[in-house]
Amino acid sequence: MRAAPSHLVYISVFFLFHVYRYKRPPSKVHNMASQTPALPQSFSPGTDSVFSDQSGFYSLDSNVPGLSKVILNKLDMKDYGEYRTTVQEKVKGFKFQNYKDMFQRMEETFQFCTGCKKLPEHLTEGQSLKRCVKCLNVYYCTKDCQKKDWSQHKKVCKTLRLVAIDRLVEWLIFTGNLPLPTEKWSKPAVEVKNWEDWICMRGDLTPHLDAVIADTNMETIWKNVSRTRPDDADLRQSLWRLQSEFLSRVLTVGSAVQMCGLDPNTKPLTVHIAGASHNETMGARLTDFDELGHMFPEHEGIEIVMVGPEVVNGPILRPPLKAFGPRRMVFISAYKGLYHQFWEELVEKEEAAKPDLVVGFHPGFHANQGLIEGWLPTLLLLRDYDIPSFFTMYSEMELTYSLQILQELEMCIKDHGPNPFTSLKPEQVQASPNKTPVYCNSHYVFFQGLNQQEGLEDPLGDN
Numbered sequence: 001m002r003a004a005p006s007h008l009v010y011i012s013v014f015f016l017f018h019v020y021r022y023k024r025p026p027s028k029v030h031n032m033a034s035q036t037p038a039l040p041q042s043f044s045p046g047t048d049s050v051f052s053d054q055s056g057f058y059s060l061d062s063n064v065p066g067l068s069k070v071i072l073n074k075l076d077m078k079d080y081g082e083y084r085t086t087v088q089e090k091v092k093g094f095k096f097q098n099y100k101d102m103f104q105r106m107e108e109t110f111q112f113c114t115g116c117k118k119l120p121e122h123l124t125e126g127q128s129l130k131r132c133v134k135c136l137n138v139y140y141c142t143k144d145c146q147k148k149d150w151s152q153h154k155k156v157c158k159t160l161r162l163v164a165i166d167r168l169v170e171w172l173i174f175t176g177n178l179p180l181p182t183e184k185w186s187k188p189a190v191e192v193k194n195w196e197d198w199i200c201m202r203g204d205l206t207p208h209l210d211a212v213i214a215d216t217n218m219e220t221i222w223k224n225v226s227r228t229r230p231d232d233a234d235l236r237q238s239l240w241r242l243q244s245e246f247l248s249r250v251l252t253v254g255s256a257v258q259m260c261g262l263d264p265n266t267k268p269l270t271v272h273i274a275g276a277s278h279n280e281t282m283g284a285r286l287t288d289f290d291e292l293g294h295m296f297p298e299h300e301g302i303e304i305v306m307v308g309p310e311v312v313n314g315p316i317l318r319p320p321l322k323a324f325g326p327r328r329m330v331f332i333s334a335y336k337g338l339y340h341q342f343w344e345e346l347v348e349k350e351e352a353a354k355p356d357l358v359v360g361f362h363p364g365f366h367a368n369q370g371l372i373e374g375w376l377p378t379l380l381l382l383r384d385y386d387i388p389s390f391f392t393m394y395s396e397m398e399l400t401y402s403l404q405i406l407q408e409l410e411m412c413i414k415d416h417g418p419n420p421f422t423s424l425k426p427e428q429v430q431a432s433p434n435k436t437p438v439y440c441n442s443h444y445v446f447f448q449g450l451n452q453q454e455g456l457e458d459p460l461g462d463n
């Protein structure tokens with residue numbers, strides 16, 4: 001078994017902190033903080049489930065014992081079961097006291113000694129965790145722990161400084177300041193091959209970014225956190241990194257469409273996002289893929305269907321189209337469940353269109369048994385129905401493991417490599433901050449159908 005990618009859990013927990021608001025009286029907050037609720041056996045996170053956050057929790061605890069409990073505590077949840085229910089059922093009226101409280105709780109989930117992994121509750125009297133003054137991201141129990149750790153930490157300290165800014169600025173996605181509004185493309189899609197081309201086509205973003213920097217929501221962040229406001233240049237770059245993360249998904253789908261040789265201008269297009277998780281569906285809006293419409297301005301209708309057991313309730317959770325979508329419109333729908341179930345329940349009964357392309361963002365099936373078992377029927381289905389499939393990974397290492405699995409399944413691998421539309425926002429591995437940060441959609445693999453090459457020598461060939 002390979003190590004589960006624990007950044008998965010950081011991402012979904014982060015969303016909870018921002019999307020759900022806390023409403024319990026303050027006295028209870030203090031009580032909660034001093035208690036450590038036990039995880040009932042039945043809800044102990046393991047690696048045997050199809051939920052990527054469950055293996056994320058498991059991996060948190062294997063790196064920093066007790067960290068998953070700290071996170072659940074800060075969210076006022078008693079166990080992983082409650083966490084899952086909350087993510088699934090969008091609990092109403094869940095409210096933090098105020099922004100200070102929200103940002104504080106989030107920060108506290110990062111508070112453990114990076115050197116010896118001690119949590120605050122395990123410190124001896126008089127000890128307190130001190131933050132690295134350079135990155136303002138990681139903590140140490142003693143000078144000694146910090147000294148010993150520096151040879152490792154110095155490799156990532158600069159990047160972790162950016163991560164610490166981004167995780168606060170990311171709140172502006174929930175306030176609606178980000179992403180920036182989409183605009184018409186001034187160039188055809190084939191000429192926009194990477195971020196440089198995209199920026200060149202879109203024009204200077206500085207006035208748009210500066211408007212966000214001047215907004216009261218930006219002020220709210222720095223009034224409520226325990227650090228000083230970075231300068232405008234830092235904030236501008238952070239906003240751009242967050243914008244790139246949002247756009248990365250859309251542009252990755254657009255590149256996949258082109259790579260598969262599909263032409264949305266000649267026929268309507270159905271794209272399924274298999275294994276869609278919180279990342280794509282929590283707080284998702286019906287307009288999230290509009291950039292795709294600008295990429296192919298003459299298109300005959302594009303439908304995006306998000307499918308996955310971790311799909312979150314919201315406006316996009318509506319049935320897929322039975323007939324072709326309206327021309328020049330990007331229509332998003334979602335289905336909560338495993339992809340092969342969706343196929344049996346809707347596609348086979350012609351309640352949903354067959355896909356021209358299936359995209360998977362970080363399926364993570366290389367990570368552990370539960371995830372590969374959940375993915376296996378889907379992978380075989382994609383292979384046997386000969387569907388063009390385009391999956392992304394967080395790192396080159398994940399790509400290597402994923403390729404091995406796809407090859408074992410005798411998939412025909414058409415292409416793979418670094419994704420020109422990778423997110424530019426570094427992702428910290430929460431429980432192992434010194435691990436090299438990863439990037440959403442940093443690598444991709446394009447595969448389709450069965451690999452015919454092996455063992456199929458041309459029977460008529462010369463001896």
Ligand SMILES: [Zn+2]
Pocket residue numbers: 113114115116117118140141142145
């Ligand atoms: Zn320590």
Ligand SMILES: [Zn+2]
Pocket residue numbers: 132133134135136137138153157158160
């Ligand atoms: Zn540092």
